[in-house]
Amino acid sequence: MPPQRATLLQVAQRAGVSRSTASFVLAGRHLDMRISEDARQRVLRAAQELDYRPNLMARSLRTKVTRTIALVSDTLASDPYAGRAINGSLAAAVAHGHLLFIGETEGDPVVEARLIDDFLDRQVDAFVYASMFTRHVRLPKQLKGRPVVLLNCFTGGTRPAQHQIVPDELAAGASAAATLLEAGHNDGIHLVGTASEHVFAGRERLAGIREELQRGGTRLAGTVECEWWPDSAYEAVSRALADGLAPRALICLNDRIALGTYQALREAGRVIPDDVSVISFDDSELAAWLRPQLTSISLPHYELGRQAVEKLLGPPSEPAVLRLPMPVRRRASVAKRAVR
Incomplete structure (x- = not known):
């Protein structure tokens, strides 16, 4: 049998503090709760010694926040080249302390609807809706009114309802x-x-x-x-x-x-x-x-993915279309033309 994970109560007992004090320290609320530096250090040391990890399921039931996002694409994930957008999305998600779920629909609207419903059942906090090729899309009805950023696609209109990240x-x-x-x-x-x-x-x-x-x-x-x-x-x-x-x-x-x-x-x-x-x-x-x-x-596939998640998890801002620069990779196929 796998070893039982340490509980918050065990951390508190080892640190010699109350369960609520341990909870506030591990949630980063030691300053506003006026917890002494000595108590904070004891809690952190106890958590490290016991290899304590918070019960994310219990926390999500309490806070209604799962710290997870979902990337839904047509065929972006399975393309070895465009898949760099996944790498960029993942890097940004990790930097914000989130998990990234990835689902691919192969352009099938039935599969897409089922996939989004599955993610919603898992209570993901937000979505990146992505396309392999830059194009206009119709946002699935399940995503309307939810936190969404579009990656490599548009919804059209003069005033976008979501951030839309595309190459320039x-x-x-x-x-x-x-x-x-x-x-x-x-x-x-x-x-x-x-x-x-x-x-x-x-x-x-x-x-x-x-x-x-x-x-x-x-x-x-x-x-x-x-x-x-x-x-x-x-x-x-x-x-x-x-x-x-x-x-x-x-x-x-x-x-x-x-x-x-x-x-x-x-x-x-x-x-x-x-x-x-x-x-x-x-x-x-x-x-x-x-x-x-x-x-x-x-x-700029990597940057497209990274910027999409940054817009999703970063400070709130007015939805807009963000066109990312496409740099020139100069190699040997262009030569200076001789003046005649």
């Missing part, structure tokens, strides 16, 4: 364009990937690219349309090169597109970055594995 994709697009402009690329810049209006990241990245290029006195020379996957990018870029496309720089809408683009350029005898500079978004593991290593605009 608009500024990221501007950073990609600025990186090429700084390297002397003022023409021959093509976009690779389809920036569908309903895909938030693509729409925002393209808008940022266009705005920054316009500020630099130039514009995109064209777009190679493809899905956001290596095989689609490979086929589309190969076809464009065969038809006579001669880009000086390519902006890929994500790293998977860049992988297919690299293969197509290599087969066509184009050298990166001597013949063509390439820049991308996401800064996934692919970026560092490609040769030459890929310059990419980083998605």
Whole structure:
């Protein structure tokens, strides 16, 4: 049988104080209850010697606070790259003395409703509602009126009811364009990937690219349309090169597109970055594995998760949309263009 855990009464008896005095000390209320420093030290020493741990279930029944939060996502938790948001959430929860429960729905509304109900049955104090891809969502009815922060998603409207933590994709697009402009690329810049209006990241990245290029006195020379996957990018870029496309720089809408683009350029005898500079978004593991290593605009997954929990457990503030910066990870795929 496992050893019985020490009780508060045993701590009090060993310290030579009343049970209520021991309770106040361990709850950090020794000052307002005017407990002497000597008594406080005896209680703390007794608790350490007995390896005393408070009964959290009993405390939660008394205070209606469980010091637990739940992160509910579609597929965020199971993605090895975006899962860094879980690490950030966990770090912030631990720093605030909370446990973090994690549940994944795979986008199934029935599973989502059951999962949220289960968390509510366990009396979690608050929720992080997360999405794998930045998008507009409808908050589940069980969460309305409860403490919630949205991670990587919006609910829409001009006055948000909850904090909404998202990457600043608009500024990221501007950073990609600025990186090429700084390297002397003022023409021959093509976009690779389809920036569908309903895909938030693509729409925002393209808008940022266009705005920054316009500020630099130039514009995109064209777009190679493809899905956001290596095989689609490979086929589309190969076809464009065969038809006579001669880009000086390519902006890929994500790293998977860049992988297919690299293969197509290599087969066509184009050298990166001597013949063509390439820049991308996401800064996934692919970026560092490609040769030459890929310059990419980083998605701040860890910071997204950390900030979501900080907003949830930190000092109260007016709900707002917080756009987190996406830093440029400069590597070897962008070269300065020679002046001719």
